[in-house]
Amino acid sequence: MTTATTTTRRLTIAKAMSEALAQEMARDPSVLVMGEDIGKLGGVFGATQGLLDRFGPERVRDTPISETAFMGAAVGLAASGMRPVAELMFVDFFGVCMDAIYNLAAKQNYFSGGKVSCPMVIMTSVGGGYGDGGQHSQCLYATFAHLPGLKVVIPSNARDAKGLMLSAIRDDNPVVFMFHKALQGMGWLGTVQRSITDVPEADYTTPIGVAAVVREGTDVTLVGLGLTVHLALDAAAALAKTGVSAEVVDLRTVSPLDRATIRASAAKTGRLVVIDDDYMSFGVSAEVIATVCEHGGARLRSPPMRIAYPDIPVPFTPVMEHFVLPNAEKVVAAVQAMLEAAP
Amino acid sequence: MTTATTTTRRLTIAKAMSEALAQEMARDPSVLVMGEDIGKLGGVFGATQGLLDRFGPERVRDTPISETAFMGAAVGLAASGMRPVAELMFVDFFGVCMDAIYNLAAKQNYFSGGKVSCPMVIMTSVGGGYGDGGQHSQCLYATFAHLPGLKVVIPSNARDAKGLMLSAIRDDNPVVFMFHKALQGMGWLGTVQRSITDVPEADYTTPIGVAAVVREGTDVTLVGLGLTVHLALDAAAALAKTGVSAEVVDLRTVSPLDRATIRASAAKTGRLVVIDDDYMSFGVSAEVIATVCEHGGARLRSPPMRIAYPDIPVPFTPVMEHFVLPNAEKVVAAVQAMLEAAP
Amino acid sequence: MSTLESTAPSRATNRNQRLWMYATMVQSRHFEALVKVAYLEGKQPLFNMAKGPIPGEMHLSDGQEPCAVGVCAHLRPGDAVTATHRPHHIAIAKGVDLKAMAAEIFGKKAGLSGGRGGHMHLFDPAVNFACSGIVAQGLGPAVGSALAAKLRDASDIAVAFLGEGAANQGAFHEALNLAAVWQAPVVFVIEDNAYGISVAKRDCTAVESNAIRAAGYGMPGVHVPGNDADRILAAAGEAVARARAGGGPTLIEIETTRLEGHFMGDAEGYRPAGEVEALKARDPIPAYRARLLAEGFEAEALDRAAGAAIAEVDAAFVFARRADYPAPEEVFEHVFAGEGASQ
Amino acid sequence: MSTLESTAPSRATNRNQRLWMYATMVQSRHFEALVKVAYLEGKQPLFNMAKGPIPGEMHLSDGQEPCAVGVCAHLRPGDAVTATHRPHHIAIAKGVDLKAMAAEIFGKKAGLSGGRGGHMHLFDPAVNFACSGIVAQGLGPAVGSALAAKLRDASDIAVAFLGEGAANQGAFHEALNLAAVWQAPVVFVIEDNAYGISVAKRDCTAVESNAIRAAGYGMPGVHVPGNDADRILAAAGEAVARARAGGGPTLIEIETTRLEGHFMGDAEGYRPAGEVEALKARDPIPAYRARLLAEGFEAEALDRAAGAAIAEVDAAFVFARRADYPAPEEVFEHVFAGEGASQ
């Protein structure tokens, strides 16, 4: 990890992503970007703003609505020495092109015995909370993290977003870069202000596969990723007022999972709550809990808890959606229940 | 669950599946079967043998290699009062048609507020161990189980296969019926003999969502599904010789997961080993462990262990593949290590 | 079969039908006008899509009404229609209950699915209407519904609407081939509004007219220029009659216009200057009114029909606004058919 | 553009090229013969696919050699080729290292990917050859490789081979459209062997010749009857030259014959009686030999070339059989590029 120079510029994740893309395109002629509406429009979620003007239509390609073809093409480009960055507009659309992602991109290096690598980035928006209905609000972290050969990152703030994007492009492997719509900094989506951070202008990388302890504490470990890091931080602030010291771990990468950081924090605090806005079962929360509880994990003082989106489609109407989404209050309540049961 | 009359006929899972299909097609004119090579060929894995001759090409449809179209068509058929059974030849191919499965079929009932149900069965082969390489040997249980609106079953023997198939067809929801190639009873695949069981000729159902304790024990709970149930049973037999009494739970359904049975067994024995031939991380083993360890789960005497396929593509060459697949010896070793650490 | 340029008479014979078409176009446009008003309420700060009485994305159909009425004029409640993310005009022309539809868009309990679906997931089994937010994924279900009708020897048919951008998605190809192989009674209707979000048809589609693609499936392909309800009526009439008579599928591409942005909030920077104004000058509804007047319809008759249609919409919006929100706990209902709430 | 019936001269001019074609067809056939022998060894009991020196599925290319040599005669190492689950003839014609290829099929350490890939996953970057076991998924990567060549201003091209069954897969449609929109230098070559496993082309494809589908992408479509290496050579020559000259993609469909089952062990009950015998009577290799002799090639020259080709195969198999298996632990290598073993 290159150490970055300090700066006071504050950027949204969208701007941090487009800045990282622009800097890397300027530095490395093999980088090109493609996807739907990433050219003239600058990306529905603003991740490619300004790139078409600066780098032209050869390197910034608006594609047909043909995810299978362009994800497959990215694999061929990667095999041929390029470093494509392909946007899947919503992660919810993975079902139309997953084969190219998980059977081609993810396995190319292995099938070729290391002779043909697959350096590409798939960037995709995740998450709900703004009433977009069940086919535009999913997270699917575990869907991607379960399948080998892919690295999967999800930044919770702009600083990490830029560093992870630069790492992702330079990685010789397919990296799925998931950005959460509630953190993206597009005015029309509402944005958690804490995700807008200072971002060094310089070139720097944030390592893939390394979680961050974003708040230290002693009584309980709250593990989150993307948006839920902010729920955890809000909960930690509320808990602090009641004298409970919560440590917050931002996973940043779900594959490969930084099990050491998770275990160390759980061992330190002896209590674990995982917060995940993806479907609960067979999800991130179970993997984190298993990582801590299994042989070789860490000893806990109380049974761990998970606060996740339940195993139901995402409803449209806000009264229902917000009822089931994780939030800071649910985290506080869980921690309090845990402490009451075994102080 | 209808109680079945006794019989001494022994069938393979393939025959049990095709018998269930034939019986239900005879009973219910709304049932039809479609997929690649399910007609003249009787299914690459024999699940539709004899159906074309008996029910004709209107109800037994060989399709083009167009999984997206025929899975989507199944959704339309289901919405229109039919009960389609569609075969996805290998689960590995899910990536070309997952949208129709998880965004259409799985969510139709919810999106319509219960007004348009989606009674369909997707039957698909899973598993490796016979040298078919990384795009034809995957399990992907967790990939399907993670997504809401689908029920997911995987029989470990012919008796359950027939009963689960009849339940699946009669269920008003999409059911993914995963059959393991190592249990299918096709001579050319080799078959675990224990999967070939007596199968009542009569009509009977095996309930979806209910696990079975297939061997009782007191010292450790071994949880498996499909093929790994047999690894667990083999391990239990070996452990019995050393005086260790292992209980074996056959999940039978992964979604919805029968958490009560899992927790009850784990509470009884105080030890848990989960055996899974799907990729380890974000998989079945983590969900089972979280189910037991989390708040409301069960108290264990030792940290649980998981024996799963590692997070790597499936290699072709048998020396590598068998090295990483779970087997009974690994289960025995895990249990012994667990008992040694905390007798 | 070769591509046909629609040579339909510009003067349809059925007076009532044309009056209905006019009034229904007016109704649809008024519906969108009221949606617009409601959608913009409370979108603060900075056009926050999550806020106001109608959150999420909103795709309006202004300008595309001729497609909906020209096709649906031939349809009966038993005919199935699958629409897209831009479904209002089609739903209205198909006879979807206006009150329940409006209530759904407001996320109310009285909505078509009790607020679970939202504007991209409108299901009304009373008139066999459904839609999906994933591009081109309505086509498979339409083929399935058509096959179901054929199997039960009904003369019902299915119509799948899609955008011209969707014609580059794999599902389009698979569904057309499958429909042709099955000789399913289905009509594929492309609404060519020249854009898929920001990407112009000419920049992403290798042919000028998608009608030519029909030849690749041995089915008639018809191109209908002019966004003219009468020509659409005639072209659709032939296709629908062919399907009902067992003559198999047809592909129709209609040149239409999108008078609004892709979704509300779209800044439309990708449009050439003056384009929207020019399109609005060719607004199909006043043009149709002028034609009807010129042909001798009385202004009073037109106004009466339009007035009644508008009044229905007004009543639907009053109903929808006054209706109750569902209880949050209802979110767990209808995940699975025939079962209670999931958790 | 309309479909072209290939009107190539049946008498090619380049003597060496045709000698190479003949010898390479013989080489490929001999390769398959030795695969057959090895594959059948030890398949006990009951043809157990898991057993013997070559486990898993085995798709032979006997009868399809003219497609491979007619196309690859025009290719250079820098040109990319993606093939299918039936890749041997194409790999051989493209110049893949025979020893490493044979060793891969035997699962040896000296194999192309050290035994990780197997017969459906042959990668040889020295000649830019790759293949995939998922139907039609090689097309996207070929378009990507072609674009990469175009972007670096090389005259290299890409060729994607596929079966006629694959032409009904969505990826086909998307890739052809994308290639046309990008004017990528790629040739799509359909080997029409009349079957996709057991399903006859006429039962699943709505048109007689897939060449007609090219019109839907504004690219030339060529139909080559007769399984005739010289006609294929001519048709491919035009397409390759067009691609190299910047003239964009071409679709070629070749009528060929599958002389064996879909895979080894296929009982072929779906074939009409006598079909295989009739096809074998038209075996393209003896026919080609006869033509060359008739045109004045000396038998001795043919035999010498063929003999050398056969000797190479024999040597490759000796090498492959004698080669060592990898160490099991190597299974963890190459999951990710540029990193050590994963676990």
Ligand SMILES: Cc1ncc(C[n+]2csc(CCOP(=O)(O)OP(=O)(O)O)c2C)c(N)n1
């Ligand atoms: C598979 C898939 N890819 C991308 C999208 C995002 N998306 C929604 S609408 C749209 C444009 C569709 O264009 P067109 O089919 O022409 O319909 P129009 O919006 O013009 O009515 C896109 C790309 C999606 N919903 N599904």
Ligand SMILES: Cc1ncc(C[n+]2csc(CCOP(=O)(O)OP(=O)(O)O)c2C)c(N)n1
């Ligand atoms: C997406 C997908 N669906 C199904 C299969 C199973 N499958 C393997 S080969 C094959 C038939 C392919 O037919 P064709 O394209 O004509 O090639 P051929 O086998 O005749 O060479 C099928 C259905 C697959 N590998 N991938």
Ligand SMILES: [Mg+2]
């Ligand atoms: Mg459009």
Ligand SMILES: [Mg+2]
């Ligand atoms: Mg074929």
